[in-house]
Amino acid sequence: MYDPEYVAARRVLLDALEALEGQSAALVLVGAQAVYVHTGPGTLAVAEYTTDADLAVDPRLLMSAPGLTAALKGAGFYLDEDAGAVGIWSSDQVIEGVVVPVTVDLLVPMALGGPGRRAARLDAAHGSRAAMKARGLEAALVDYAPTVVAALEPDDPRTFKIRVAGPAALLVSKVHKVAERVDAAVVGRRDRVKDKDALDILRLLRAADPSVVSMRLTTLTDDDLAGPVTTEAIGFLPALFGTADGPGSQMAARAAAGAEDPDVIAASCAALVGELLSVMERYRS
Amino acid sequence: MLLRMVRNIAFSDNKTLAAALAALSGLLPSQWRVQDRLAVIDCGADALVDVTAPDGRSATLSVEVKTRLDPKDVIRTLSRLATGCATPVVPVIASSYLGDRTRQRLREAGAGYIDFTGNVLLRLDDPAVYIERSGADRDPWRVDRPVRSLKGGTAARIVRVLVDFVPPLGVRQIAELAEADPGYVSRVVSMLGREDLVRRTGRGPVETIDWAALLRRWTEDYSLLDSNRVTQYLDPRGIDAFVARVRGATGVEYALTGSLVARTVAPVAPTRMAVCFVEDAADAGDVWGLVPAEAGANVLLVEPFDPLVYLRSRDIEGLRYVGLSQAGADLLTGPGRNPAEGEALLEWMRANESEWRVRP
Numbered sequence: 001m002y003d004p005e006y007v008a009a010r011r012v013l014l015d016a017l018e019a020l021e022g023q024s025a026a027l028v029l030v031g032a033q034a035v036y037v038h039t040g041p042g043t044l045a046v047a048e049y050t051t052d053a054d055l056a057v058d059p060r061l062l063m064s065a066p067g068l069t070a071a072l073k074g075a076g077f078y079l080d081e082d083a084g085a086v087g088i089w090s091s092d093q094v095i096e097g098v099v100v101p102v103t104v105d106l107l108v109p110m111a112l113g114g115p116g117r118r119a120a121r122l123d124a125a126h127g128s129r130a131a132m133k134a135r136g137l138e139a140a141l142v143d144y145a146p147t148v149v150a151a152l153e154p155d156d157p158r159t160f161k162i163r164v165a166g167p168a169a170l171l172v173s174k175v176h177k178v179a180e181r182v183d184a185a186v187v188g189r190r191d192r193v194k195d196k197d198a199l200d201i202l203r204l205l206r207a208a209d210p211s212v213v214s215m216r217l218t219t220l221t222d223d224d225l226a227g228p229v230t231t232e233a234i235g236f237l238p239a240l241f242g243t244a245d246g247p248g249s250q251m252a253a254r255a256a257a258g259a260e261d262p263d264v265i266a267a268s269c270a271a272l273v274g275e276l277l278s279v280m281e282r283y284r285s
Numbered sequence: 286m287l288l289r290m291v292r293n294i295a296f297s298d299n300k301t302l303a304a305a306l307a308a309l310s311g312l313l314p315s316q317w318r319v320q321d322r323l324a325v326i327d328c329g330a331d332a333l334v335d336v337t338a339p340d341g342r343s344a345t346l347s348v349e350v351k352t353r354l355d356p357k358d359v360i361r362t363l364s365r366l367a368t369g370c371a372t373p374v375v376p377v378i379a380s381s382y383l384g385d386r387t388r389q390r391l392r393e394a395g396a397g398y399i400d401f402t403g404n405v406l407l408r409l410d411d412p413a414v415y416i417e418r419s420g421a422d423r424d425p426w427r428v429d430r431p432v433r434s435l436k437g438g439t440a441a442r443i444v445r446v447l448v449d450f451v452p453p454l455g456v457r458q459i460a461e462l463a464e465a466d467p468g469y470v471s472r473v474v475s476m477l478g479r480e481d482l483v484r485r486t487g488r489g490p491v492e493t494i495d496w497a498a499l500l501r502r503w504t505e506d507y508s509l510l511d512s513n514r515v516t517q518y519l520d521p522r523g524i525d526a527f528v529a530r531v532r533g534a535t536g537v538e539y540a541l542t543g544s545l546v547a548r549t550v551a552p553v554a555p556t557r558m559a560v561c562f563v564e565d566a567a568d569a570g571d572v573w574g575l576v577p578a579e580a581g582a583n584v585l586l587v588e589p590f591d592p593l594v595y596l597r598s599r600d601i602e603g604l605r606y607v608g609l610s611q612a613g614a615d616l617l618t619g620p621g622r623n624p625a626e627g628e629a630l631l632e633w634m635r636a637n638e639s640e641w642r643v644r645p
């Protein structure tokens with residue numbers, strides 16, 4: 001039996017994929033829902049993903065029609081203008097009798113997002129606030145595999161083939177997120193610290209074969225688009241996760257607190273990152 | 286040399302050895318020599334002794350002095366004696382008294398023995414010697430003191446038998462099932478009777494057993510963490526990954542205990558600590574790819590104080606688990622939330638007695 005929030009989150013993802021069917025070649029599923037595709041219902045006693053879905057957009061592959069803004073609005077999505085939302089598309093869903101906005105985020109990798117602070121610069125046909133720029137997603141446009149995604153409710157027959165970012169690409173983007181959050185915490189914005197991304201990294205490392213991820217990461221470092229962010233992410237790993245005391249390991253421990261032994265979580269992060277780095281070292285030499 | 290106690294009569298190992306060698310010397314013709322090498326010994330024995338015939342031919346005995354040797358320990362003791370010796374040796378056990386079954390096993394294994402009651406067996410091929418003599422069939426130094434605790438492997442085996450099998454159980458039957466001396470079983474049963482954990486009429490069989498209370502009573506003398514050698518490890522991929530690796534690997538003798546057993550019958554909470562008995566923790570940790578852990582352990586590898594923990598293990602879906610009575614005692618004395626899980630397991634055992642308790 002699935003949690004009603006999961007069911008709604010999947011329904012809204014499918015709504016978005018349906019609306020954007022003409023642009024599916026430019027989309028890659030990233031974020032927690034993509035992690036879940038690789039890890040399955042994990043063994044950690046902590047909820048696997050929140051209710052939002054993240055889609056990476058490759059502006060180079062976007063066609064001029066359908067326009068992203070028009071297509072999503074047509075399917076009942078809206079941008080919360082009062083909150084100044086950019087690329088965060090909401091759809092109101094009833095979950096256990098309460099109306100809740102469930103969101104789909106359209107994200108363009110920084111390297112392809114053009115000038116400007118938050119909004120990605122896309123063809124005018126898509127609208128100026130359709131997608132937001134995000135750091136570290138470049139690798140997801142290189143490392144992915146087509147996967148069939150279906151509804152979680154029996155009376156919804158929809159299935160879509162969507163490209164899902166691979167474990168190596170997800171690792172790169174999650175490491176960038178954790179690094180940003182550690183920086184934010186250092187300059188005093190503790191409220192921005194969300195620990196869940198660090199736990200997603202542990203999930204990925206637990207589920208993935210370290211030699212496969214190492215090989216993929218090594219390939220990504222040689223890629224024109226993904227190379228810089230991948231190299232950067234690998235460079236972040238020792239300081240964030242190299243020890244159980246590292247800020248990344250500690251974020252994962254906090255995210256699991258109550259449900260799992262925080263010491264085990266932190267030590268596991270350090271052990272698996274250590275293993276990954278030493279396998280990569282062997283590949284290089 | 287360390288003084289050891291044989292019951293309430295003290296013999297030092299070297300006094301026992303000297304007496305044994307003197308007795309051996311007396312049994313051989315006067316021209317034969319029996320000589321302790323007194324040298325640094327490279328094998329597992331207490332002494333290397335040369336037996337030399339008048340024509341100069343000689344054989345070497347590796348003599349081990351035991352204050353006590355139970356039948357079940359014969360093979361283990363002999364295999365230790367045989368290792369590491371540069372030249373061929375004939376193993377000989379010296380003791381104040383060796384029981385009938387112990388002597389029989391030594392004979393079957395090709396070893397010799399000598400005890401103070403006159404039981405002797407020495408067989409040499411070159412020079413040819415065959416000495417066999419019978420002494421006492423009962424230990425003359427034995428003092429039947431009342432048993433006061435359930436410490437040790439033999440008491441533990443008796444407890445496990447009383448929990449695992451449905452009464453009535455006669456003392457001889459318990460002794461056989463527990464591989465224990467009937468006299469000792471009788472004394473343990475008396476003690477348990479005084480504590481009202483078992484009941485028997487006169488010298489008849491044990492008729493009723495309060496197995497749950499008995500298991501709890503055992504945990505006053507046995508503890509998973511204190512009685513055994515426990516090493517902490519981390520499986521960074523989590524407990525389910527650890528269990529999958531255990532299922533896949535061959536060549537490691539093990540039995541899972543603790544929460545992992547509880548969850549086969551009465552799952553309470555997600556398992557946060559895997560506990561597994563193994564013969565050698567370092568070897569098993571290597572084979573299973575575990576990381577030694579100070580803080581943040583999720584796997585405990587436990588070298589048992591006695592092989593009894595493996596008795597009546599259960600194989601379920603490619604995994605070996607200790608018997609429920611063992612798991613109950615381990616949980617009640619285990620770390621973290623284990624004691625609460627132990628209570629839940631005992632509750633399940635009480636409600637489903639016919640599913641695990643068997644007739645002998």
